[in-house]
Amino acid sequence: MSELVPVPALATRREFLLTLMCGPLLAGLLGACSVPRRSAAGLAQESGWLTQLFRDRDAVARFGNAYLQAHPAERRADALSAAIHEALLRRQPGALDAADPATAFRTLDAVVRDEYRRGRVTSVDGWLLSQTEARVYAVVALQQPGG
Amino acid sequence: MYTDAIDLPDHSRFDVDLAIIGSGPAGITLARAFANRSTQVCLIEAGGLAYDARVQSLYEGESAGIPYPIAGNRMRLFGGSSNHWGGFCRPLDPIDFEKRDWVPFSGWPFGIEELMPYYEPASVLVEIAPGRFNDKTYWEHATGETIPDPVTGRMQLRYTHFSPPTRFGQRYGDDLKRAANVRVLYNANVTNIASLQEGRAVQQLDIRTLTGLSHSVRARIYVLATGGLENARTLLLSNKSVPAGLGNQHDLVGRFFMEHPHLSGFGEIVVADLRRRPRAFTRRVEADGRAATAAFNPSEAFLRERRLLNATFLAGEAGPYYGYTRSDWAKAPLHMDMLRAARPFLADGSGPVDSARPDLLGEWLGLGCACEQVPNPDSRVTLAGERDLLGLPKIRLDWRLTEQDRRSVVEHMRSLAMEYGALGIGRMLLGVEDDGQWPAEVTGGAHHMGTTRMHDDPKQGVVDRNCRVHGVDNLYVAGSSVFTTGGAANPTLTVVALALRLADHLKTRLG
Numbered sequence: 001m002s003e004l005v006p007v008p009a010l011a012t013r014r015e016f017l018l019t020l021m022c023g024p025l026l027a028g029l030l031g032a033c034s035v036p037r038r039s040a041a042g043l044a045q046e047s048g049w050l051t052q053l054f055r056d057r058d059a060v061a062r063f064g065n066a067y068l069q070a071h072p073a074e075r076r077a078d079a080l081s082a083a084i085h086e087a088l089l090r091r092q093p094g095a096l097d098a099a100d101p102a103t104a105f106r107t108l109d110a111v112v113r114d115e116y117r118r119g120r121v122t123s124v125d126g127w128l129l130s131q132t133e134a135r136v137y138a139v140v141a142l143q144q145p146g147g
Numbered sequence: 148m149y150t151d152a153i154d155l156p157d158h159s160r161f162d163v164d165l166a167i168i169g170s171g172p173a174g175i176t177l178a179r180a181f182a183n184r185s186t187q188v189c190l191i192e193a194g195g196l197a198y199d200a201r202v203q204s205l206y207e208g209e210s211a212g213i214p215y216p217i218a219g220n221r222m223r224l225f226g227g228s229s230n231h232w233g234g235f236c237r238p239l240d241p242i243d244f245e246k247r248d249w250v251p252f253s254g255w256p257f258g259i260e261e262l263m264p265y266y267e268p269a270s271v272l273v274e275i276a277p278g279r280f281n282d283k284t285y286w287e288h289a290t291g292e293t294i295p296d297p298v299t300g301r302m303q304l305r306y307t308h309f310s311p312p313t314r315f316g317q318r319y320g321d322d323l324k325r326a327a328n329v330r331v332l333y334n335a336n337v338t339n340i341a342s343l344q345e346g347r348a349v350q351q352l353d354i355r356t357l358t359g360l361s362h363s364v365r366a367r368i369y370v371l372a373t374g375g376l377e378n379a380r381t382l383l384l385s386n387k388s389v390p391a392g393l394g395n396q397h398d399l400v401g402r403f404f405m406e407h408p409h410l411s412g413f414g415e416i417v418v419a420d421l422r423r424r425p426r427a428f429t430r431r432v433e434a435d436g437r438a439a440t441a442a443f444n445p446s447e448a449f450l451r452e453r454r455l456l457n458a459t460f461l462a463g464e465a466g467p468y469y470g471y472t473r474s475d476w477a478k479a480p481l482h483m484d485m486l487r488a489a490r491p492f493l494a495d496g497s498g499p500v501d502s503a504r505p506d507l508l509g510e511w512l513g514l515g516c517a518c519e520q521v522p523n524p525d526s527r528v529t530l531a532g533e534r535d536l537l538g539l540p541k542i543r544l545d546w547r548l549t550e551q552d553r554r555s556v557v558e559h560m561r562s563l564a565m566e567y568g569a570l571g572i573g574r575m576l577l578g579v580e581d582d583g584q585w586p587a588e589v590t591g592g593a594h595h596m597g598t599t600r601m602h603d604d605p606k607q608g609v610v611d612r613n614c615r616v617h618g619v620d621n622l623y624v625a626g627s628s629v630f631t632t633g634g635a636a637n638p639t640l641t642v643v644a645l646a647l648r649l650a651d652h653l654k655t656r657l658g
């Protein structure tokens with residue numbers, strides 16, 4: 001288990017959104033992400049933005065790998081991303097247009113909550129997770145080195 | 148007045164109007180309802196005014212089914228098990244009284260409306276009044292926090308209240324002592340309910356002390372209030388004129404024993420941003436001198452739709468996680484990884500969830516559940532071969548649970564996980580495999596129900612809607628043994644409400 005990296009004091013939602021967008025200063029502070037340049041088509045063709053959501057990707061990968069082990073047929077990042085994007089677009093047409101991960105995350109969060117509400121859940125390592133949430137973790141796992 | 152049966156001359160006899168056997172919450176409530184009236188009352192208690200291990204040993208018995216601490220789960224002294232109850236109080240739910248076609252043997256002879264007038268005075272007696280069991284607005288106002296409504300349609304919030312907890316003997320003993328018409332006869336074990344006319348009327352109570360004395364009490368009306376297990380045993384022991392036991396003409400006495408199966412460690416919830424979970428979800432919150440906590444219960448609509456049994460879930464804060472690995476708890480790494488993974492869904496921003504504790508990762512909640520079990524004739528109390536210090540057969544309990552009970556609770560656990568997820572508060576780890584097995588950790592809650600169940604049909608119940616033993620003109624039963632089904636609420640508030648209702652009935656009958 002890795003030690004927790006000291007958390008930078010980014011208390012507000014706005015700062016979080018900035019982090020998601022990975023401004024150079026914050027990116028440096030987090031020592032983390034390098035955001036791929038986004039096409040005019042927004043995020044729809046990308047899965048990198050999903051990975052950017054998480055700081056501790058080892059932890060995410062743990063659950064993503066557990067999900068993939070139980071669902072080996074889903075072991076394809078592009079197909080998983082497509083399924084996730086589809087879920088987002090079903091909820092909010094245009095959710096991925098903005099090239100803005102923060103907006104997309106808001107829709108993702110709403111999708112995840114709604115899946116819990118409707119019982120669209122799956123068991124991962126004993127945890128009951130929303131279907132889309134589990135797939136997001138799986139995408140992150142596949143994009144980890146060796147994933 | 149108080150009378151120690153040990154100080155009486157051998158073969159003493161008392162003649163009264165109303166004899167109540169047992170001084171737990173049921174017996175004391177009943178006796179108190181008659182205090183300072185013209186009715187002469189004798190409240191007969193097996194134990195003394197303080198705990199005595201020899202007396203308590205009379206409660207020992209044989210557990211033949213799911214392991215059960217038969218003596219440890221009740222107390223034989225003045226005040227009964229209220230001497231160590233936890234004080235959790237909540238009325239039964241309306242659906243608990245209904246005949247549900249998916250719950251065999253369900254259906255009380257009346258609906259909750261029959262008990263409603265008694266729940267409020269019962270709340271006064273257990274010192275939680277006025278009850279605010281469903282009043283979210285009240286608790287929001289009291290705590291200054293928004294309490295989110297469940298959103299899955301599967302669950303609803305109810306507020307379990309905490310009695311101080313009221314020790315009935317200490318709290319109401321003086322009322323009885325002062326009442327000229329009430330005699331509390333203690334150290335007096337009722338060993339036989341002697342009946343006439345092949346059990347159609349009770350003639351007297353035979354009483355023995357552990358010092359070898361024999362006494363008797365005669366009354367116009369008798370009420371058996373010795374607790375949910377002992378009520379059945381006492382009827383079965385009263386077999387001199389009816390070999391199967393008094394009131395047992397249809398072989399129902401002792402059957403249908405129900406508990407609220409309690410499962411601890413069936414799951415845990417992790418919460419990252421503590422501001423997202425109101426304190427009432429995990430703690431006792433106080434207002435106007437009363438304390439309560441929010442309980443998750445399945446909604447009535449969900450119970451009907453999925454044909455499930457009732458349940459109650461409570462959560463408590465088990466411990467925080469900081470940004471370093473805890474080694475004292477095997478599940479810590481798993482919990483902490485989930486807190487890290489699900490963090491974007493569980494907290495706003497990427498900064499600390501608590502600025503006063505910058506390295507706080509979140510906390511985990513321990514969960515407890517108490518579930519309804521289906522009334523089951525094979526789950527039962529009988530008499531054991533072994534005898535107690537008075538030479539009487541000990542109790543034998545064969546507590547059983549069914550697959551229907553298990554499937555129901557597993558589904559509700561999933562509902563709880565969904566609710567916390569849908570509210571964006573936490574993620575739940577389920578520790579119960581859906582493998583057809585009850586987990587070994589299943590215990591009871593010291594809630595002993597159903598062994599003298601209430602039903603209008605003598606072939607389906609031991610007592611009628613007035614709690615009178617079918618076929619016995621002057622014998623009544625008080626306590627949770629009369630519950631037809633157990634619901635998922637702790638029983639004592641309902642026990643007290645039923646005792647108050649019985650008092651009203653007996654006042655009319657005794658004139």
Ligand SMILES: Cc1cc2nc3c(=O)[nH]c(=O)nc-3n(C[C@H](O)[C@H](O)[C@H](O)COP(=O)(O)OP(=O)(O)OC[C@H]3O[C@@H](n4cnc5c(N)ncnc54)[C@H](O)[C@@H]3O)c2cc1C
Nearest residue numbers: 169171172173193223227228233234235337374626637639
């Ligand atoms: C550890 C524990 C925690 C609990 N927590 C809760 C809780 O939080 N909430 C809740 O609702 N309930 C709780 N309960 C259950 C609660 O205590 C009972 O529901 C309640 O005490 C039942 O009241 P009663 O009067 O029917 O029976 P009891 O309290 O059992 O009283 C029966 C009385 O009869 C006497 N007696 C027995 N046999 C004879 C005899 N042959 N002759 C004369 N007298 C006899 C006994 O000595 C006793 O005093 C708890 C119980 C225990 C043990």
